Amino acid sequence: MKLKSTKGYKIISQWLAHKNFKPFRFQEEAWQHIINRENGLVNAPTGCGKTYSVFLGALIRFINDHPDDFIGKKNNGLQLLWVTPLRALAKDIGRAMEEAIAELGMQWRVAIRNGDTDTAERQRQKRNMPEVLIITPESLHLLLAQKDYPTVFQSLKTIAIDEWHELIGSKRGVQVELAVCRLVNCVQPATENDRPSVWGISATIGNLDEAKEVLLAPVKKEGVIVRANIDKKIKVESIIPDEIEKYPWAGHLGIRLAEKLIPIIEKSRTTLIFINTRGMSERWYQTLLDIAPQFAGAIALHHGSIEQELRLWVEDNLHTERLKAVVCTSSLDLGVDFRPVDTVVQVGSPKGVARFLQRAGRSGHRPGEISKIYFLPTHSLELLEVAALKQAIRETAIESRQPMVLCFDVLLQFLCTLAISDGFRSDEMFDEIKSTFCFSEMTRDEWNEILHHLTEGGKALQQYDEYKKVELENGVYHIKSRRIAMRHRMHIGTIVSDAMLKVKFMGGGYVGVIEEYFISRLEPGDVFTLAGKNLELVMIKDMSVLVRKSNSKKSIVPAWMGGRMSLTANLGRILRETFNKVLVDEKEIELKSLHPLFQVQQDLSHIPRGNELLIEQIEGKDGYHLLVYPFEGRQVHEAMSAILAYRISQLTPITFSISMSDYGFELLSDQPIPVDDSNARELFTTDNLLADIQRSMNSTEMARRKFRDIAVIGGLIFQGMPGEQKKARHLQSSASLLFKVFEEYDPKNILLRQAYHEVLVQQMDEQRLRNALNRISNSNIVVTFPKHLTPLSFPIVVDGLSRINLSSERLEDRVKKMQALLAES
Numbered sequence: 001m002k003l004k005s006t007k008g009y010k011i012i013s014q015w016l017a018h019k020n021f022k023p024f025r026f027q028e029e030a031w032q033h034i035i036n037r038e039n040g041l042v043n044a045p046t047g048c049g050k051t052y053s054v055f056l057g058a059l060i061r062f063i064n065d066h067p068d069d070f071i072g073k074k075n076n077g078l079q080l081l082w083v084t085p086l087r088a089l090a091k092d093i094g095r096a097m098e099e100a101i102a103e104l105g106m107q108w109r110v111a112i113r114n115g116d117t118d119t120a121e122r123q124r125q126k127r128n129m130p131e132v133l134i135i136t137p138e139s140l141h142l143l144l145a146q147k148d149y150p151t152v153f154q155s156l157k158t159i160a161i162d163e164w165h166e167l168i169g170s171k172r173g174v175q176v177e178l179a180v181c182r183l184v185n186c187v188q189p190a191t192e193n194d195r196p197s198v199w200g201i202s203a204t205i206g207n208l209d210e211a212k213e214v215l216l217a218p219v220k221k222e223g224v225i226v227r228a229n230i231d232k233k234i235k236v237e238s239i240i241p242d243e244i245e246k247y248p249w250a251g252h253l254g255i256r257l258a259e260k261l262i263p264i265i266e267k268s269r270t271t272l273i274f275i276n277t278r279g280m281s282e283r284w285y286q287t288l289l290d291i292a293p294q295f296a297g298a299i300a301l302h303h304g305s306i307e308q309e310l311r312l313w314v315e316d317n318l319h320t321e322r323l324k325a326v327v328c329t330s331s332l333d334l335g336v337d338f339r340p341v342d343t344v345v346q347v348g349s350p351k352g353v354a355r356f357l358q359r360a361g362r363s364g365h366r367p368g369e370i371s372k373i374y375f376l377p378t379h380s381l382e383l384l385e386v387a388a389l390k391q392a393i394r395e396t397a398i399e400s401r402q403p404m405v406l407c408f409d410v411l412l413q414f415l416c417t418l419a420i421s422d423g424f425r426s427d428e429m430f431d432e433i434k435s436t437f438c439f440s441e442m443t444r445d446e447w448n449e450i451l452h453h454l455t456e457g458g459k460a461l462q463q464y465d466e467y468k469k470v471e472l473e474n475g476v477y478h479i480k481s482r483r484i485a486m487r488h489r490m491h492i493g494t495i496v497s498d499a500m501l502k503v504k505f506m507g508g509g510y511v512g513v514i515e516e517y518f519i520s521r522l523e524p525g526d527v528f529t530l531a532g533k534n535l536e537l538v539m540i541k542d543m544s545v546l547v548r549k550s551n552s553k554k555s556i557v558p559a560w561m562g563g564r565m566s567l568t569a570n571l572g573r574i575l576r577e578t579f580n581k582v583l584v585d586e587k588e589i590e591l592k593s594l595h596p597l598f599q600v601q602q603d604l605s606h607i608p609r610g611n612e613l614l615i616e617q618i619e620g621k622d623g624y625h626l627l628v629y630p631f632e633g634r635q636v637h638e639a640m641s642a643i644l645a646y647r648i649s650q651l652t653p654i655t656f657s658i659s660m661s662d663y664g665f666e667l668l669s670d671q672p673i674p675v676d677d678s679n680a681r682e683l684f685t686t687d688n689l690l691a692d693i694q695r696s697m698n699s700t701e702m703a704r705r706k707f708r709d710i711a712v713i714g715g716l717i718f719q720g721m722p723g724e725q726k727k728a729r730h731l732q733s734s735a736s737l738l739f740k741v742f743e744e745y746d747p748k749n750i751l752l753r754q755a756y757h758e759v760l761v762q763q764m765d766e767q768r769l770r771n772a773l774n775r776i777s778n779s780n781i782v783v784t785f786p787k788h789l790t791p792l793s794f795p796i797v798v799d800g801l802s803r804i805n806l807s808s809e810r811l812e813d814r815v816k817k818m819q820a821l822l823a824e825s
Contacts, residue, residue: 003032007067008060015104024049026228031057033226034158034197035064039219041164041200041212044228046361046371050201051162053226055080055097057199058132058158059104074107077155079131081183081196083140083176084162087114090134091315093162097132108132113139116308129155137167137175138493144179145417145489150186156196159183161215164200165354168211169401171494171713174410177436181218182418185432198223203358206400206570214403214437233370234360234393238377238386240593245380254347254378258287261345264374265295268343270318271325274359275347276565278303278329282529284347285327289532298324301532304331306512310531330355332362344371348378349385349662351633352568353392354399379795380597381663383590384582388575399568405438406757408450408750409714410494415454415477416469416715417492420485423476426451449750451477453714460746461738469715487718494713503530503545506538511547519545527552567633567662569768576631577610601791605784613776615680615783616793617673622801626673627793629664632772639697639764640772641665646696647683648673659800666796677783684776693766699759706763707755708735714751 003009009031016023023031027049030042034057044050058080063070084090090112101108109130113122115138125133129152135143143149159180167173180198189195200215202208208225216223239260265271273288275281285301300314300323311331317323318341326332344363350356360373375386411433418424430447433439452458454477457467469484470477479485501519503511512531519540522528526537527550535547567575578591582598585591601607608614608629616627630640637660645656645667651674656667667673675683693699711717717734742749760766789797 001035001064003028003035003060006035006060006064008035008063011063011104012056012060015100023052024228024230026226026230027053027056030054030199030226031060033224034058034199035061037195037197038224039198039216039221040224040226041202041208041215042226042228043202043204043208045230045232046203046358048228048230048232050203050228051093051096054158054160054199054201055082056100058160059100059106059108061157062108071105072107074109075128076108076131078129078133078153079108079155080133080158080160081140081153081156082132082134082160082162083137083179084134085136085166085172086163087116087136089162090114090136091312094134097134110134113143115139137172137179140179141175141414141417141492142489144182145421145485145492147421149421150188153183153187153196156183156187157194159196159198161198161200163202164211164215165202165205165401168205168214168403171404171407171410173214174404174407174438175414175494177214177218177438178410178414178433180215181432181436184218203354203361204396204398205354206398207402210403211401217437217440218432218435220435232361233364234357235370235372236360236375236386236390236393237372238375238383238590240383240589241377241380244383244593244597254376255283255287257376258284259291261288261374261376262292264343264345265292265299265325268324269321270323270341271343271345272332272341272359272362273325273327273345273347274332274350275327275329276349276351278305280347281327281329282532285532286529288325288327295324298322300326302326302328302331304329305514306531307510309510310512342372344373345376346373347376349382349567350389351565351571351662352399353389353397353570354568356389357393357398380594381791381795383594384578385571385575387585387588387590388571388578390588391578392571392574395574397570397574399570403437405440406442406446406754407438408446408754409710411439411450412453412714413488413492413494415450416479416488419454419470419477419479420488423478425475426477446750453750458746458749460741460744460749467716488715491712491715491718501540501545503535503547506546506548511535514545527554566635567631569632569771572631572633572662576608579608580610582607597791604786604788605790605792606782608782609780612780612782613684614792615675615781616790617675617783617785618789618793619672620789623668623670624673625789625793625797626667626669626675627664627796628666629792630772630776631663632768634660634662635763635765636769636772637661637665639693639766639769641667642696643689643692644683646692648675651679657800659796661796661799663792664796666793666800668800675783677781680781680783681777684773684781686770686773686777689770689773690760690766693760693764697764699756702759702763703752703755704736704739706758707739707751710751710755710758711735711738716751 013023026042026044030053033040034054042050042053044053062079066073082093084093094110094112097110101110110132111121111125111130112134113125114136143152161167161176167176184196184198187196198216198219200212202211205211212223212225239257241257261273273284275284281301281303285299288299289296300317302311302314314323314326318326341363344359346356346359350359360371363373364371377383415424434442449458454470455468455472456462457464461467470479501514503514505511511533514530522537524537524539527534528537529535534550534552536550538546538548582591582594583602598607605616606614614629618625618627628644630637641658641660645658648654654669654671654673656669659666716738739752742752
């Protein structure tokens with residue numbers, strides 16, 4: 001069927017023409033595939049109409065199927081299931097869809113289902129499903145936990161997975177794989193043509209073909225990739241400090257440049273200011289208000305720990321242009337239609353090309369418009385990253401997202417979900433789950449161990465009735481206990497974070513949430529900042545933090561766990577190549593401004609080229625510093641530094657303290673470190689790598705911590721009823737006890753193996769570590785012995801000082817003294 005000859009296409013194109021829009025070629029291509037009942041993945045830059053490419057395709061298909069009565073036809077059952085990773089996105093998407101449906105005069109209804117949807121709305125949906133349901137992965141699994149759930153999806157024609165590049169590579173992505181697999185198998189269409197189509201929607205990622213393969217594996221069809229091929233113009237402008245510091249101290253420069261943002265904010269209608277961590281976003285919000293009090297009421301703060309009502313208020317006021325600027329974290333990375341945003345500011349390194357492009361795309365969020373992003377460095381060396389980012393954009397060097405495999409904790413949870421609804425049969429479900437990418441390599445023995453886990457608690461826990469959740473009756477696995485079913489429904493999901501406590505005013509009113517580990521370190525009377533307010537801690541009661549407003553000028557900014565992202569491999573590679581031109585490039589303003597800094601680096605030591613590894617040996621008052629600069633990101637450096645320390649300790653008895661950044665790492669000792677040209681290359685070999693990882697890092701302790709998350713997702717640990725969740729330390733002790741039991745009585749346990757595998761693959765990024773060591777072994781290794789700290793070494797040494805706490809002096813004062821001594825020398 002030719003798209004342009006269909007009634008659906010004519011209706012939609014007339015509607016778009018009325019709005020002075022014309023469909024892009026990639027949108028028409030997607031619509032053609034959708035009416036042909038094909039499956040696929042749409043790839044387009046942010047702000048180029050990806051949503052319409054699938055949503056309008058579903059409308060065209062419906063109009064073509066009902067050409068005479070598509071306007072008056074209502075109560076059609078679920079036609080389009082739209083899976084989105086963020087609750088905040090649902091409202092945007094729903095608004096855009098409802099507007100289109102209303103203007104077309106159709107009777108389709110759009111509904112949202114996520115953790116914020118109230119019970120009454122859920123009941124309405126159950127009685128009469130809307131034509132479009134926008135849902136999160138967790139809420140979709142809750143739908144699969146309802147009795148007779150296949151009837152809900154019998155009329156389903158299209159499954160759309162939005163922002164697939166955000167989901168793939170995470171356990172939420174595995175959740176989506178399992179849900180898609182169940183949906184395409186539970187719908188019994190009248191004809192093969194009526195099977196639901198599966199469509200992913202993705203911004204650009206490096207492994208697009210693999211992303212399509214992962215999503216469409218259960219469909220057992222190759223599917224198509226629809227590429228936009230739109231040249232999205234991105235303008236990157238750096239905010240250059242008036243004076244480049246020759247000894248940069250990581251993190252502090254940004255706040256000093258805050259005043260340079262004021263004219264940018266003033267000349268823009270709406271500005272998004274992206275900060276990498278929630279703690280720093282609080283500090284930036286306060287700083288901007290302090291230096292520009294005229295923005296009071298016109299500037300807002302948005303991050304994941306602020307209460308929902310305030311976040312929704314911020315999002316609504318972005319639409320209406322009542323806000324001049326919003327300081328935000330990745331909570332506003334994604335979005336459909338923040339039309340007024342015309343300027344984006346990135347404070348500090350985005351750590352990756354894809355993340356930078358995603359944020360840049362929040363401005364000029366309409367087809368044909370230029371996306372403009374300002375980069376504000378938090379230390380001088382980050383200007384080098386801007387030059388690297390510009391080159392990466394020219395090369396379109398986008399990162400890949402590696403799909404996860406054999407996540408047995410997610411599978412355990414999913415099987416319990418099916419067991420509390422209609423149950424499942426072993427052989428049928430084994431074949432079905434094997435059709436997913438994640439579990440395609442699962443063996444029959446592993447499957448049997450999973451079933452044994454569910455029915456008997458596995459080899460180690462079969463004496464305890466609470467782990468015998470699922471019963472086998474007439475060949476069907478069921479959960480009959482209402483108590484187990486209720487507990488399971490409350491904890492469906494794969495996002496496991498440290499225990500969060502609600503923050504409330506003494507007189508009533510909800511501020512947001514804070515992690516238990518942070519608040520447990522405060523005493524009553526201490527003042528901390530949350531949601532842009534200075535709050536005095538009164539007491540902790542019933543899992544709530546009770547506070548009152550404080551006028552104190554000093555407050556503690558919370559640090560959330562996992563706040564530090566790591567440099568991606570792509571950006572690291574281009575950064576290393578950028579060093580080749582730091583003293584010769586006169587065109588790039590960022591590199592030109594860094595000439596004085598790199599001249600000092602060259603005079604004192606060496607500037608590493610793209611095919612070199614620089615090692616600096618520096619003797620100072622604090623001891624002997626060995627500094628290594630692989631530019632591979634904090635995560636790889638954590639493992640590499642531990643391995644190097646272990647290998648050096650095999651040469652001579654020696655003790656180290658270790659610090660690291662995204663650029664390199666430091667080994668600090670009280671005795672000379674035996675590394676020079678004669679043995680440096682041997683220290684970076686991949687020989688015996690796995691054995692050295694095991695010896696150098698406490699992999700058992702790391703696996704024990706990883707096992708906590710696995711045990712929670714897999715349902716081995718109950719987190720508590722709403723309002724009375726277990727404390728994080730109780731969860732950890734429960735997980736540690738189970739870990740010990742498995743190690744002693746079931747050392748080959750499937751979840752234990754998963755914990756060690758995840759430590760190796762995710763936490764240590766073993767493959768990337770191996771690639772980095774291979775690259776170094778083929779590089780020229782340059783060892784220098786500078787008399788003083790160098791510009792490259794300074795931020796790493798300072799970071800080490802802040803954590804080792806070698807002095808009673810304030811860190812700021814210590815750094816100023818160090819800078820002064822270096823300037824004199």
